[in-house]
Amino acid sequence: MTIKIFYIRRIFMKDGRKVFFSTLLSVLLIISNIVAIKVTVVAKLPLSCSVFIYPFTYLCTALISELYGNKDARKSILYAIIIQIIVLLAYILVTNVPNQINSIDKANALQKVLTPYGINGNYYPELRPIIATLVAFTIGHIVNVGLYSFAKKNTFKLIAVALSVIIGMIVDTCIYVLISQMGTLAGNELVLQLINRFVVNVVASVIIIILFMIFSIRKKEEVKTTKKQKG
Template identity: 25%
Template sequence: MRTQGTAAELGNRVPRYFDIVVVGFVGFLLLSNITATKLIDINVGVGHLIFDGGAILFPLTYILGDVLTEIYGLKRAKRAIYLGFAMSVIAALVFFLVQIAPPAEGYENQSAYEAVLGFVPRIVLASLLGYLFGQLLNALVLDKLRARFGENNMWIRLIGSTLVGEFADTLIFCTVAFYGIITGADFLNYLITGYVYKVAVEVILLPVTYLVIGWFKRHEPGWVGKSDPNLRLS
C-alpha cells in the first residue's frame, strides 16, 4: 500500500508562500511597535500633524493581512495574527528583561535604551490590544465581504476591512497609550491623523495590493480563499 505521495503531490498539500508572507507580516509588526515610541509633529503650514513612528510602517501589516485572508483564508490569517501577537509579547518581555539587567561598567546608554526600548506598560498594552482587535476585525470583515461578493469588487472588501480594522486599532492604541498624556484637541488630532493616514496609505497602495494579490492567485491557485481544514482555530 502506498503511504507516501510524490514530492509534487506532497508540495501541493501546503501553500508555497504562506511562510514568507507571515514573516513579513510579523516583521513589520515588530518594527512598528518599536518605532511607535516616538511621537512626530510635522508643521504643514495651516496646522500640525501629530502621529507616532509606527504609523509609517504599520499600514503595510494590513496589506499583508489582506493577502493572508484573501489568499489563504480566515483560519490561516488568524494563525498569522496570533503568531504576531505571541512574538510581540515575547519581544516586550525580552526588552524588559534587558532593561532591568545591571549595565556593564562603562556602559553609558542605559537611559537611551530605556527611552526607546524600555518597558512602558501602557505602550505595550495599547500595542497588543490594538493590533489583536484591529487585525482580527480586518480579517473577519474581509472574509465576510468575500463571502458576500465572491471574486467581484475586491476593492470593496479591501477598503471596507481597512476602515473597520484600522479604526479599532487606532482608537484602542491611541486611547490606551497616550490619553491623558495628550489631551483635548491634540489628542483628537493625534487620533484622526493616525487613522486617516493609515487608511490613506492602503487606498493609495490599492493598485499595488491588487498586483500582489493577483500574483499570489496565479501562484497559489489551490489556496485562494481557503483555509487548511486541519487547523483548529476559533
C-alpha cells in the same frame, strides 16, 4: 547567484507565502513598537514614526486571508502577538543585565545617543502603550480578517479589501489612542491625535489596496499558467 534567485522564488511560491507574510507581520509589529517613541512632523501634523510601518500589517493579514483563509490569518495574528511578547520580555531581561565596569561609560553614551529618555525608552517601553498596541492590533486585525472574509462573498474583492482595511484601521486607531492617551491629553488634543492618524490611515489604505490589486493580478496569472501547464 542562481541559488539565491532560486530560494527567493521559492519564498514567493504559494507554499512559502504563508510563512513569509506571517513572519513579515511579526517583524512589522516589532519594528512599529521600537520606533513608536520617535515623533516627527508631516504637513504640520505630529506623528509617531510607527504610523509609517504599522499599517502594512493589514496588507499581510489581508494577503494571508486571501491565500489561506480566515483561520490561518487569525493564527498569524496570534503568532505575531506571542512573538511580540517574547521580544519584549527579552528586551526587559537584556536591559536589566548589569554592565561590566569598563563598559558603563559606553552604555551611558549610548543612552544619550538613542533617545533622551535613555535606552529603556527604546527597549523597555511603558506598559500602557504596549497594552494599547496589543489590544488594538488584535481587535483591529480580527475585524479586518473577519470583514474581508464576509465581504468578498457578497461583493467585489477590491471593495471587500478596501472596506476591511479601512474599518479595521479605524477600530485599531480608536482603541490605541483611547487606551494609550486617555487621561494624558486634553479633549481637543485627543481629537487631533485621532484625526492625524486617520489621515495617515487613509493614505496607507490607498497604498495597501494598490499593492493588494498587484498581488491579485499576479495570482490570477499564476493560476492561468498552472492550468495551461496541466492542460
